[in-house]
Amino acid sequence: MARTETDPDNPSTSGSGAQEATNPPRTPNRRGIELVMLGFVAVIVTSALALISINQESQPGTQVLYYGLAFLALFGLTHLAVRRWAPYGDPLILPLVAFLNGFGLVLIHRVDIGDAAAAERAGETANAAAPSQVLYTAIGLVLFVLLIKIVSDHRTLAKYAYTCGLAGLVALALPAVLPGFIAPTKNGAKLWISIGSLSFQPAEFAKILLLVFFAAFLVSKRELFTTAGRRFLGIDFPRARDLAPVLVAWAASIGIVVLERDLGTSLLFFGIVLVMIYIATERAVWIAIGLSLFALGCAVAYPLFGHLQERVDAWLNPLTSDSGYQLRKALFGMAEGGIGGSGLGGGRPAIVPYAKSDFILSTAAEELGLLGLAVFLMVYLLLTARGLRVALAARDSFGKLLAGGLSFAISFQVFVVAGGVTGLIPLTGLTTPFLAAGGSSLVGNYVLVALLLRISDSSRRPQQPSRPQPKQPPIAEAHTELVERPR
Amino acid sequence: MSELVIQLTRVGFLALLWLFVLAALRVVRSDLRSASGLKMPVPGSNKSSNKGSDKKAKASGKQSRPKSKSPRQLVVTEGALAGTRITLEGRPIMIGRADDSTLVLDDDYASTRHARLSQRGQDWHVEDLGSTNGTYLDRAKVSGPTKVPIGASIRIGKTVIELRS
Numbered sequence: 064m065a066r067t068e069t070d071p072d073n074p075s076t077s078g079s080g081a082q083e084a085t086n087p088p089r090t091p092n093r094r095g096i097e098l099v100m101l102g103f104v105a106v107i108v109t110s111a112l113a114l115i116s117i118n119q120e121s122q123p124g125t126q127v128l129y130y131g132l133a134f135l136a137l138f139g140l141t142h143l144a145v146r147r148w149a150p151y152g153d154p155l156i157l158p159l160v161a162f163l164n165g166f167g168l169v170l171i172h173r174v175d176i177g178d179a180a181a182a183e184r185a186g187e188t189a190n191a192a193a194p195s196q197v198l199y200t201a202i203g204l205v206l207f208v209l210l211i212k213i214v215s216d217h218r219t220l221a222k223y224a225y226t227c228g229l230a231g232l233v234a235l236a237l238p239a240v241l242p243g244f245i246a247p248t249k250n251g252a253k254l255w256i257s258i259g260s261l262s263f264q265p266a267e268f269a270k271i272l273l274l275v276f277f278a279a280f281l282v283s284k285r286e287l288f289t290t291a292g293r294r295f296l297g298i299d300f301p302r303a304r305d306l307a308p309v310l311v312a313w314a315a316s317i318g319i320v321v322l323e324r325d326l327g328t329s330l331l332f333f334g335i336v337l338v339m340i341y342i343a344t345e346r347a348v349w350i351a352i353g354l355s356l357f358a359l360g361c362a363v364a365y366p367l368f369g370h371l372q373e374r375v376d377a378w379l380n381p382l383t384s385d386s387g388y389q390l391r392k393a394l395f396g397m398a399e400g401g402i403g404g405s406g407l408g409g410g411r412p413a414i415v416p417y418a419k420s421d422f423i424l425s426t427a428a429e430e431l432g433l434l435g436l437a438v439f440l441m442v443y444l445l446l447t448a449r450g451l452r453v454a455l456a457a458r459d460s461f462g463k464l465l466a467g468g469l470s471f472a473i474s475f476q477v478f479v480v481a482g483g484v485t486g487l488i489p490l491t492g493l494t495t496p497f498l499a500a501g502g503s504s505l506v507g508n509y510v511l512v513a514l515l516l517r518i519s520d521s522s523r524r525p526q527q528p529s530r531p532q533p534k535q536p537p538i539a540e541a542h543t544e545l546v547e548r549p550r
Numbered sequence: 551m552s553e554l555v556i557q558l559t560r561v562g563f564l565a566l567l568w569l570f571v572l573a574a575l576r577v578v579r580s581d582l583r584s585a586s587g588l589k590m591p592v593p594g595s596n597k598s599s600n601k602g603s604d605k606k607a608k609a610s611g612k613q614s615r616p617k618s619k620s621p622r623q624l625v626v627t628e629g630a631l632a633g634t635r636i637t638l639e640g641r642p643i644m645i646g647r648a649d650d651s652t653l654v655l656d657d658d659y660a661s662t663r664h665a666r667l668s669q670r671g672q673d674w675h676v677e678d679l680g681s682t683n684g685t686y687l688d689r690a691k692v693s694g695p696t697k698v699p700i701g702a703s704i705r706i707g708k709t710v711i712e713l714r715s
Contacts (some may be wrong), residue, residue, distance in 0.1 A: 080699070093577075093581065096577055100573065100574065100577065103570055103573060104570070106566075107566055107567065110563065111563065112567065114559055114563060117559070154577060154581070155574060155577050155578065155581070158574070159574065162570065208595075218649060218654075224594055243611060282630075283655050283656075285630065285656075343645075403560065403561070403564065404560070404564075406556055406557075406559065406560035406563075407560075407563065409556070427689065431563075431564065431567070432564075434564050434567075434568070435564060435567060438564075438567040438568060438570070438571055441571045442571065442574070445571075445574050445575070445578065448578070449578075453631045455632065455634070456635065457631075458631070458634055458652065458653055458654060459631070459654035459656070460630045460631060460654075460656045461656075463630075463631065463634075525637075525639055
């Protein structure tokens with residue numbers, strides 16, 4: 064028993080041997096395990112690529128091996144950067160992200176092949192999404208490394224809280240207010256900003272900026288949210304005037320639905336606010352208030368907006384309604400996959416519209432089946448669990464709240480997308496983190512994970528050997544603190 | 551490509567995927583142990599050689615557990631930081647609102663440098679650093695360096711911490 068328990072540690076102790084020489088001894092930082100897991104991911108991704116090329120009747124060749132090595136090199140470099148600048152960060156976050164991103168690339172490539180075949184039959188050429196996704200992966204990783212290098216302590220972010228909040232709000236509102244030629248309406252949503260051939264969704268970055276703002280805001284104003292107001296039906300309700308922040312968030316998310324016509328972003332935004340208030344106050348009544356506001360918003364908005372009715376109609380009657388075409392195709396694809404799937408490269412996922420982006424989970428389910436889809440959900444679960452563990456271990460309230468909010472953002476996106484694709488909830492336009500094709504989403508999520516790793520590093524890092532103690536501050540300064548009397 | 555090989559690779563690849571999940575879960579499990587301080591060596595043990603420190607840690611951990619109950623970690627049981635654990639490593643732990651504290655409190659009732667926990671021999675002592683609202687060990691106000699028994703609660707503002715073995 065004792066033997067097996069120590070086994071997982073062996074790579075870490077041997078791998079971090081060089082590190083131990085400079086750092087204070089005795090705290091394993093487990094970077095070795097990270098490297099081993101990254102190697103495992105590279106093997107999986109390479110074999111997935113090889114399987115696809117075998118099943119598509121083309122010879123696998125040595126090219127596949129080069130792709131695999133390039134993937135390993137890219138994440139190996141990131142690993143070295145983590146070793147250098149965040150040596151005590153969580154060992155599992157980077158491998159899990161690498162798995163999702165790598166597999167996402169493989170699935171996108173898979174759909175590209177299908178699209179190309181279909182286009183050839185129609186006498187056209189389809190443009191492949193995989194090359195640009197590789198580029199975005201590289202950009203995301205560079206940003207990831209830069210972030211963990213520049214932000215050496217996450218608490219410095221709290222100082223820029225209001226700047227972040229303002230920037231986030233502007234970014235969120237930008238597509239809504241800009242004229243149509245800069246912010247075009249794509250697929251019914253006015254979420255993009257495109258300059259020339261470059262287009263991105265500012266909401267993906269706004270999400271993170273606003274998370275930073277809320278974390279800092281809640282840390283300084285926590286009292287406000289725990290002040291009990293009237294007691295009614297055995298529940299302590301907050302005072303009416305303390306509801307303002309929630310109402311503002313609610314109004315903003317309604318505004319997104321109305322002006323940008325995007326349900327997903329609005330849902331994500333409001334969900335993050337609610338959960339962060341809940342984490343900060345531990346009072347479930349905030350969730351109840353938020354959910355009833357949400358229900359109210361839905362009831363009011365539903366008869367007014369056609370695009371909402373379409374979504375709900377497609378959800379309730381995917382097989383008969385006109386707007387349920389995508390969902391119908393996806394459901395049939397997943398049914399075709401069954402328990403074990405058709406094998407990579409054996410299905411026809413490309414006939415589902417948006418099989419590379421919104422419906423990438425149905426692509427995975429068709430070719431890998433329920434068993435394969437469950438792997439993805441498990442990986443997301445593990446990623447969220449690691450994030451929540453970072454939050455638990457954080458040594459300061461800001462880090463705790465930020466890590467909690469960031470990991471919630473990941474899991475909530477997955478829930479909304481997976482629920483939408485499988486027909487559990489109405490389909491909304493959120494992206495599957497790291498998996499789906501889409502540059503802004505991928506880069507934004509790398510920023511998110513970099514912050515998580517940064518907080519994790521500072522919470523697991525052994526305390527610095529006592530820095531020169533400040534020589535007993537002058538008495539005049541030592542006792543000039545405001546004492547607040549309990550009211 | 552024959553049908554049999556396709557079926558075999560299909561099953562094999564799914565098995566590989568689940569192997570990855572299991573490997574990740576294994577890392578989670580081992581991490582749980584090391585971070586909860588079970589494998590951490592006793593503070594103050596011989597730190598001369600880095601080689602084989604893991605083995606030594608285990609050995610010394612085994613010996614000292616029944617003999618002398620030295621606390622291994624600090625756990626925040628109440629307050630905004632509830633759930634945070636810090637492994638004790640022999641270095642003093644500073645608690646307060648200052649950014650460079652080991653435990654950074656965001657509490658109006660805590661001072662910038664509120665209290666310090668430090669090790670003397672096998673025991674940990676708590677010391678108030680001239681805080682405005684005081685530090686309490688169980689119910690008693692701490693005036694000088696006071697020995698902290700395992701499981702006793704130290705109250706600082708709204709935060710309660712405990713030492714555990």
